[in-house]
Amino acid sequence: MKKDVIDSLSRHKDVSITFLEKIKQIPKEIIENVGSDIARKAVSMSWEVNGDLHEHKAFLRLSISPHGILYSKLTKMKHYNEIPLLNFFKKRFPTFVIIFESTRGIFAADQNPSILTANFSLEEALKEWEAKLPIDPLLLDLNEDNYQDLWENFAQSQIIHRRKSSKQVISLSKKWKNTVPIDKSSSKSLDVFFNE
Amino acid sequence: MIIRLQPMGSLERKIEILGEASKFDVCASMASPRVVSGSNRIGNPDKAGICHAFTPDGRCISLFKVLMTNRCIYDCKYCMNRCSSAKEKAMLEPMELARAFMGLYIRNYVEGLFLSSGVWKSAYDTVQKMIDSLQIIRMKYHFKGYIHIKVLPGTEKNQIKQLMEIADRVSLNVELPNASRLSEVCSMKNYETDIIKCQKHIQQNIKEGLVPAGQTTQYIVGTAGESDHEIMENLHWEYKNLDLKRGYFSAFTPVKGSSIKPHGSFQQERRRENFLYRVDWLIRKYEYQIGDIFSIMDDEGMIPLHTDPKISLAFNEDIFPLDVNEATYSELLRVPGIGETSARRIINLRKVNKKITNYRDLQRSGAVVKRVKPFLIVNGKRQTRITEFLSKN
Numbered sequence: 001m002k003k004d005v006i007d008s009l010s011r012h013k014d015v016s017i018t019f020l021e022k023i024k025q026i027p028k029e030i031i032e033n034v035g036s037d038i039a040r041k042a043v044s045m046s047w048e049v050n051g052d053l054h055e056h057k058a059f060l061r062l063s064i065s066p067h068g069i070l071y072s073k074l075t076k077m078k079h080y081n082e083i084p085l086l087n088f089f090k091k092r093f094p095t096f097v098i099i100f101e102s103t104r105g106i107f108a109a110d111q112n113p114s115i116l117t118a119n120f121s122l123e124e125a126l127k128e129w130e131a132k133l134p135i136d137p138l139l140l141d142l143n144e145d146n147y148q149d150l151w152e153n154f155a156q157s158q159i160i161h162r163r164k165s166s167k168q169v170i171s172l173s174k175k176w177k178n179t180v181p182i183d184k185s186s187s188k189s190l191d192v193f194f195n196e
Numbered sequence: 197m198i199i200r201l202q203p204m205g206s207l208e209r210k211i212e213i214l215g216e217a218s219k220f221d222v223c224a225s226m227a228s229p230r231v232v233s234g235s236n237r238i239g240n241p242d243k244a245g246i247c248h249a250f251t252p253d254g255r256c257i258s259l260f261k262v263l264m265t266n267r268c269i270y271d272c273k274y275c276m277n278r279c280s281s282a283k284e285k286a287m288l289e290p291m292e293l294a295r296a297f298m299g300l301y302i303r304n305y306v307e308g309l310f311l312s313s314g315v316w317k318s319a320y321d322t323v324q325k326m327i328d329s330l331q332i333i334r335m336k337y338h339f340k341g342y343i344h345i346k347v348l349p350g351t352e353k354n355q356i357k358q359l360m361e362i363a364d365r366v367s368l369n370v371e372l373p374n375a376s377r378l379s380e381v382c383s384m385k386n387y388e389t390d391i392i393k394c395q396k397h398i399q400q401n402i403k404e405g406l407v408p409a410g411q412t413t414q415y416i417v418g419t420a421g422e423s424d425h426e427i428m429e430n431l432h433w434e435y436k437n438l439d440l441k442r443g444y445f446s447a448f449t450p451v452k453g454s455s456i457k458p459h460g461s462f463q464q465e466r467r468r469e470n471f472l473y474r475v476d477w478l479i480r481k482y483e484y485q486i487g488d489i490f491s492i493m494d495d496e497g498m499i500p501l502h503t504d505p506k507i508s509l510a511f512n513e514d515i516f517p518l519d520v521n522e523a524t525y526s527e528l529l530r531v532p533g534i535g536e537t538s539a540r541r542i543i544n545l546r547k548v549n550k551k552i553t554n555y556r557d558l559q560r561s562g563a564v565v566k567r568v569k570p571f572l573i574v575n576g577k578r579q580t581r582i583t584e585f586l587s588k589n
Contacts, residue, residue, distance in 0.1 A: 033544045035541075142302060150208055
């Protein structure tokens with residue numbers, strides 16, 4: 001949809017107002033069916049934004065506070081995707097407070113689906129909310145085990161060594177720049193990637 | 197026969213054993229049309245599905261895919277979990293499974309749960325354990341995200357219904373395309389009563405509105421000398437008579453201690469697996485009939501592995517070359533190098549008087565120009581003859 005392309009474009013880090021205005025003038029059939037070079041440019045820039053958002057939906061790992069808070073630092077975000085990402089996780093975890101720290105500040109969605117920004121650190125924001133919310137015993141229970149190790153063991157167990165194909169890994173690495181293939185030598189890369 | 201029955205070790209070890217035991221089960225799709233509402237819940241299914249990691253061969257890890265147990269009363273020769281296998285055995289308790297899964301889901305490591313199992317004691321006992329686990333996940337943790345359950349061969353009708361009330365998608369692996377092929381590698385399973393009958397119960401429940409994402413199945417490729425013709429014929433029957441959503445294929449990986457030896461090399465079986473996916477896609481998405489697919493198979497009922505099936509099919513058609521600005525959607529779909537998206541774009545642009553006048557226009561639509569050239573007339577010209585194309589490919 002043209003509306004979605006423009007919405008994504010407006011979150012692109014390098015988009016100019018002139019370019020956006022130009023795109024708005026183009027008929028929707030041309031944009032949606034990539035009928036000109038400028039439409040192609042717009043669609044490919046919107047893919048960059050959507051790809052960045054999709055990578056975060058897939059590869060961002062969340063930390064849990066037993067007070068019902070999910071939080072993470074968005075150190076790898078290339079475009080202005082904080083709010084769509086917040087909406088995605090809020091829809092998935094409606095009872096939780098979600099807090100993200102990006103280079104642009106703190107983005108949070110509390111019990112009511114509102115988005116807040118403020119100029120303090122993730123740790124400070126976490127402390128503020130924890131003081132307001134009671135501990136949930138069910139989450140306390142889920143906080144005990146080392147899920148990072150559990151995940152690493154599980155991911156390793158899924159490898160079928162006979163199927164390993166260097167050709168496919170290379171093409172995937174190009175497509176998903178943030179994806180590091182899992183093997184014994186680089187098994188932690190995926191999570192270390194976001195925590196570094 | 198040596199079976200190492202170890203006491204339940206740590207959860208991590210169990211997940212390692214039971215994750216590995218499930219690695220040959222294919223679960224590529226995790227999209228569900230189910231819409232969730234309400235705020236007292238954890239999770240939701242995603243319409244498109246999300247991959248959370250990739251294995252070195254490019255397979256997506258999106259679901260927490262484990263077995264309830266890898267203990268099994270069956271002795272299927274192709275299976276790494278068969279009762280005579282010396283593999284370390286383990287079993288998850290319902291609460292252990294629920295905690296492990298929920299902890300991973302909330303941290304965004306996985307997109308949902310894929311639960312299967314070896315048949316421990318009996319199908320009834322094993323499925324009951326699976327139901328107990330799933331009820332904890334759905335009731336105690338209020339999980340409303342995606343769950344795919346493998347129905348075990350021989351599961352009772354009422355248990356199938358119980359599983360389907362919990363799941364988004366269910367599947368039962370037929371493994372081999374007919375009763376005689378199955379009996380060659382697994383003498384204990386009855387093809388009709390243990391598999392087809394259960395699939396029919398699943399179909400009945402789907403008709404009553406359960407499991408929004410439908411039922412699927414899986415074939416092992418290269419275990420019992422089965423041909424591609426047999427596989428595609430059976431799959432087509434399942435689509436038509438059991439409302440199957442889709443079939444998956446898995447090239448047979450030899451398991452330690454098994455008497456089965458693969459018919460071709462592993463790389464050859466993998467290519468075969470890939471080609472079966474291609475022809476299945478042509479039937480489901482590109483309006484090809486099963487007869488079209490049979491027409492490109494060789495005398496032994498195998499799909500030739502040297503040419504892409506869509507190109508082989510195109511050689512059999514007398515509609516080419518087509519004028520890109522006059523061809524219908526269905527005709528464009530038959531052109532190698534044009535997919536659903538590019539065909540739709542070409543047709544939509546035509547509606548606003550925007551014709552394809554050069555290969556750059558075609559490329560923008562998403563078509564693969566190199567493959568398209570011999571089959572299309574663009575601006576009154578065809579750039580490559582089919583014979584030239586053949587000699588280069």
